């Protein structure tokens with residue numbers, strides 16, 4: 001049994017030591033906003049924040065998150081108000097199929113926490129998530145818009 | 150042509166074409182309407198037609214038979230209907246039609262029947278369910294070939310909106326005893342000079358009693374208030390807060406999860422497997438053997454995945470165990486050498502013209518297999534209950550998938566219920582090639598309760614249906630003024646669409662021919678289908694001809710477009726957007742290419758530089774796009790940009806290789822993708838020429854590899870004749886990968 005704290009709420013889960021956080025979120029807690037894309041830390045679809053830092057949850061054992069604050073896409077809103085990054089994503093109409101976008105948004109939130117006014121080069125360096133639909137132009141514009149908001 | 154009846158017009162005016170076919174088309178819509186009403190009609194609302202529902206609360210619900218893959222079709226089709234209906238856009242909602250015959254894509258069927266050449270024939274064969282061609286086209290609910298807006302929209306939704314509007318007006322005219330011509334319909338409201346007024350909702354029930362007109366007038370473009378203005382997509386809010394439910398997100402009571410491992414050699418079968426190592430693992434419920442695969446069923450995905458890795462299945466590898474990319478290319482080259490060609494298209498007399506020519510230029514090109522690699526891996530959830538089957542998943546052709554499910558399960562189609570989920574990318578993968586559905590049904594047969602069958606990324610990449618590898622040989626003659634006189638294209642394997650091999654330049658003599666039967670790997674339509682490799686072959690060779698003729702690549706193309714004014718205008722716009730006539734910055738160069746795909750012309754200029762590592766960096770792309778007309782400009786721009794990224798990924802990195810009958814690449818580390826840092830700035834401008842509406846999703850993909858390759862040549866003087874570019878040191882033009 002381990003206890004992990006997701007979006008402020010503690011959850012006691014009975015899982016193996018090595019079970020990645022991604023699958024605990026998706027299949028044990030049924031929080032499916034965090035996505036599976038590759039399982040090998042290569043695509044970023046599974047990005048969540050652990051103590052504010054972006055983490056590829058497919059390759060991060062849930063046991064390592066014990067005692068830390070996990071934030072997922074479901075936890076970005078405050079009340080009914082979307083996070084400014086989510087709002088910018090809507091304003092720029094960034095998602096196409098949308099599947100990568102939870103991870104993209106989490107990576108962007110983490111970037112903006114670190115660098116509130118990122119340059120294009122900083123966006124290139126931090127945003128290494130794959131979008132197979134190719135929505136990069138809209139994502140870049142949305143990050144700049146959120147930085148101004 | 151058969152007679153067009155009123156009821157038929159409501160469904161996009163299905164015009165039956167001669168003979169036996171007319172009966173089926175004449176009959177279907179009558180039975181269809183009732184069925185459609187039963188399925189989509191809700192109490193308190195009156196069904197005005199199969200594709201729009203106006204509630205007594207004045208809501209307008211547009212029922213869309215296509216799947217949303219991110220191309221925005223769930224918004225653009227309602228826009229077209231709402232425009233003709235003169236609806237208040239803020240009242241318009243969208244619902245995806247159930248996968249039922251009632252929503253068969255009749256607009257598409259109609260386009261198909263009247264012989265519109267640009268409907269890809271892979272769609273008519275979308276399902277080899279044993280239906281005849283007519284039945285197949287009636288069964289099409291497919292989203293692919295960029296057809297949604299082009300056929301369903303133009304033929305179906307506009308007319309439906311116009312018909313609904315005229316029924317509402319007729320109902321008001323009768324009620325108010327005024328001439329219909331005096332009633333104004335605007336923003337979901339009917340008004341008359343006498344002061345009488347009613348909302349559409351108030352008039353909906355009365356309007357339902359009126360026969361749908363076959364010929365309600367369509368609006369003039371200048372009167373549009375919805376179409377052509379950027380509208381926010383309906384599907385986006387759920388895609389920014391994690392609430393959109395994709396196939397993999399389905400969670401049902403008592404659901405298990407299964408991970409499949411199929412024969413790594415295509416066509417192989419399962420010989421044996423020791424189930425014990427998997428069964429000993431925590432959470433594993435059972436191991437299911439299928440004819441060509443083995444599945445581990447567990448209480449969560451990860452446990453199923455880990456246990457599947459613990460199995461060491463043995464396979465009967467079958468006939469393809471010895472094929473490799475090398476052997477496939479060699480067979481293609483040998484077939485081209487042997488010269489047993491299928492005729493494709495031909496104008497003039499190429500062979501004689503080439504023989505008589507004084508200056509002949511040749512080029513040989515090659516492209517590899519490609520996987521779709523949709524961001525959400527293939528998956529499907531299935532459950533058998535009392536002999537009936539329910540499936541949940543993402544399908545580009547819901548109805549086709551339902552028919553396929555019935556066939557796989559060996560039960561009547563009426564015993565299959567299909568629920569659409571959101572789709573994490575399609576690009577052709579979730580259309581006619583349905584191994585994930587087949588596996589899900591196979592596993593569900595053996596399992597109590599619903600089971601979610603998941604392809605790991607590795608399985609997804611190695612069990613795809615691939616864009617085929619292809620080899621191309623070009624030959625053309627130049628006259629003394631530097632104009633092309635004859636053009637001959639000989640290549641291996643042709644799939645679809647048939648016109649992808651056409652060249653729009655004015656060549657007096659041109660022909661294309663191909664060899665076939667050389668592809669042992671499962672084929673599937675891949676974003677823009679044959680245009681992907683044809684764009685590269687044709688537009689790279691065109692560049693080589695310009696160089697041979699000593700001309701600027703833009704001017705050279707332009708000089709060959711006198712018979713194609715739309716193409717010429719697009720090319721000129723792209724060149725002016727890119728400031729083609731000016732010199733690029735030091736260390737940079739530009740390349741140009743163009744392609745017409747699915748009715749949309751895209752001319753592209755790419756500006757590149759080379760990194761220290763000899764790799765190309767694409768800084769800018771400028772696209773001039775003529776799709777005839779633009780429905781939702783925001784979505785269309787994103788589709789052209791996204792399509793170009795898809796094509797750029799193929800150009801830079803995309804390569805599936807075959808060894809011992811197996812796909813070598815497993816996951817993104819060895820099948821890399823364009824990411825943010827690689828994504829160019831991409832400016833898109835439209836020319837609304839008024840031509841028949843073209844597609845949005847695929848045309849942006851087709852020219853990009855050639856535009857980039859031509860830019861690399863302009864920079865280095867080295868011509869790269871095969872993809873992907875990662876296999877070359879572009880500075881020296883030498884190949885650094887082995888194949």
Ligand code: FES
Pocket residue numbers: 035036037038039040041042043044045046047056057058059
């Ligand atoms: S699923 Fe974790 S990085 Fe791809």
Ligand code: FES
Pocket residue numbers: 095096097098099100101130131132133134135219524573574
């Ligand atoms: S929106 Fe489809 S993968 Fe990014």
